[in-house]
Amino acid sequence: MAGPIFILRDYLRCSGCRLCEVACSLKHEGTVWPEASRIRVFEFFPGVDVPHLCAQCRDYPCVKACRYSALRVDESTGAVLVDGEKCTGCGDCVRACPGKVMRLHPETRKAIVCDLCGGEPECVKACHEAGFDALRVVPYTSVGFKVYSTMPDQVAQRLFETLFGGE
């Protein structure tokens, strides 16, 4: 896909199986590591699963907030890339992130965020192979990114009402 891309998430199709987390951590960490996965599925209530990952806000507040120029935007995919050498783990990007996707790696204490696997995201592949297609790669231009720069507990609240019809 030419040009910047976006991982579209269809919450109602998400089974909560976390294949995306496993695939992501296998790719980036070489092992199964739920908290080091760049995509994470939150389940605050059984059955209400919220895949949570970077929305690549067009105004990139995290990149702007970084005092050490450790973050930059990948020109071809639009992903935020972290320069581990420059990152001091100060947490400025974490505070700036509206959806609190950006965070510090549990071990290295450097900022981590979805890098879109250079354009072919492993999470999307795993989700597709399993037949759920809760994650899909779409052109970035079509996305109202602000919708996705949201805290997962807020999404969960709305999703709960959709799925279970409220209390």
Place this chain on the structure above:
Amino acid sequence: MALYGYAGRLLEVDLSRGKHRVVELEEDVAFNFIGGRGLAAYLLWRELGDRWEEVDPLGPENMLLVLTGPLTGYYPGVKLCISGKSPQSNGVVGSVVSSEVAVELRAAGYDGIVVKGASKDPVYLYVEGENVEIRSAEHLWGLGGTETYRRLSRELWGDLKRRLLAREGLTKEPSFIYIGPAGENRVRTAAVMAKLSHAAGYGGYGAVMGSKMLKAIAVKGFGPMPRAKHPDWVKLLIREAWSALNRNVLWKHWGTSSGGYEVASLTSSEPVRNWQEEWHDSRSMGVQNYEAHWVKRYWGDYGCPQTCMKISRLRSGKFSGATTDGPDYELQAYLGPNLGVFEPRANVYLSSLADELGLCGIQTGNVLGFAAELYEKGVLTREDLGFELKWGDAEAFARLMSMIARREGIGDCLAEGTARAALKLGKLKGVDLSKYAVHVKGVGVGAHGARSGKDFPQAFTYAVGVQGGDHTSPPRLPVDRQWGEFTSAFEDSAVICSFNVHGDLPFQFLRAITGWDITRETWMRVHGRRIITLQRVLLLLGGPDLYWDPRRDDDNPPRFYEPLPSGPFKGRSVSREEVESQKREYFGYLGWDSLGIPTEETLRELGLDYLKPAVERIRKRLGAG
């Protein structure tokens, strides 16, 4: 450290003294007993073995074990093994439940938790790496499943968010297991619950948690799974397993829910009205009638593409609001036809009530069916119950279920489970009720009968299982069959989901992760045999309230010898000769004598010499030289 695939550490918590410590998991113990069920049996033996007969499963000296295995987190689908001395069988049951607690435990740097002693006041345990807290659960005690889940989840995540959100970012919510009112009241059919409807039902470990005044165990970990010996091989295997699981469309789309009509009609082995029949042609129980209530068609556990679970919710009618999974086949059967209930909505409602109360749907369905048959036969009366208990009356069964969970009235007696209730009521009424009690060694049998011979249990399956009537660990011949006792012992020890097993994959995983040269063949000959033998010895030791005699208790429930009264296999029953000959063959393979007691040579061969005094105690009690 050379121990791959393990954290090498167990967290030991003493609730009596309010203390905890970390104990090492020795490499030879891990190698010999793997994890989960096997490790549970060994740890129980090591701590309590020399006075096993005196240990009251509901007393403070019993231990509650929450264990993972070397494959947990790597193998698709996560399972957690709960064990201890069982208040149902007085032996050891490895009871598994799908819960992310297993992944969190390994991420927190532990292979498991050993809970000893008992607290005076309600508490819950919070584990976050080295931070281990025993917190008050006064505000949670007495709450049903949904409310417990909501409050605890809000409390735990709220706390994490407060501490970590600003500086480090969001962390995933902690996972927890908990008990409902049934566990608190030490009901022997109480389950350890996870999510809302996941339950470790067999064994009665909800009651063990309740006896320790332990409402919940919550775990949060931040690390990776313990290091594998061959990480690249593991990566390839995970992909391989995923693609195998993705091909299993039946499970994926319908899970075990698909079994309702099929098991009832095609194999004729479903409990109907307390096993008086095993056949019905009520098409209302077909999967399409359940699908209408599914609000989530695919619901998976950690890393599992199979997603056999479905969430059902009733949105209208008198049971509106009831929410459960599936129900899966077992609950469809036990809280459906077994109670004369042939209406999916009533079945969903009863299943959700069992979840809410923290009861095992299988065991409680078994005891409810038992009570209803006694009512039908006039042994139990309206005066005993306080209301009528007729087949198919879901509301009456719901009422009785609540009475069991709270130990009110007749519920107090039925809360002891089918085996003990039969003895107690039999004494009270002056009649022998054993023929109505469909259990083996205190454990109600799973919803798969053996009479038609068309389902997976064989004639001797329930008679000799080391986990009593547990249908998930069924002895079968030939011994290395999938979903037989040996393969189950592997799955519960490794700890993985038995629905996810494809060919030799689990053993390849074991070798890739641990580096140990354990093949299916060595499992059959050594490791599996060792675990089953140890479980058998502890089961035969038994006590303190009930002891099993192999001559009497290595047998099917009496009902299985009554010919099927209806259906395509009308007239069939389990053949005693077949049971005896299969038993002989099975005991022979295991190296046990004709009573199913391990011989000295077998103990030596398996490195279980330390069991000799226990085996002598068993022989002495049985007067068998």
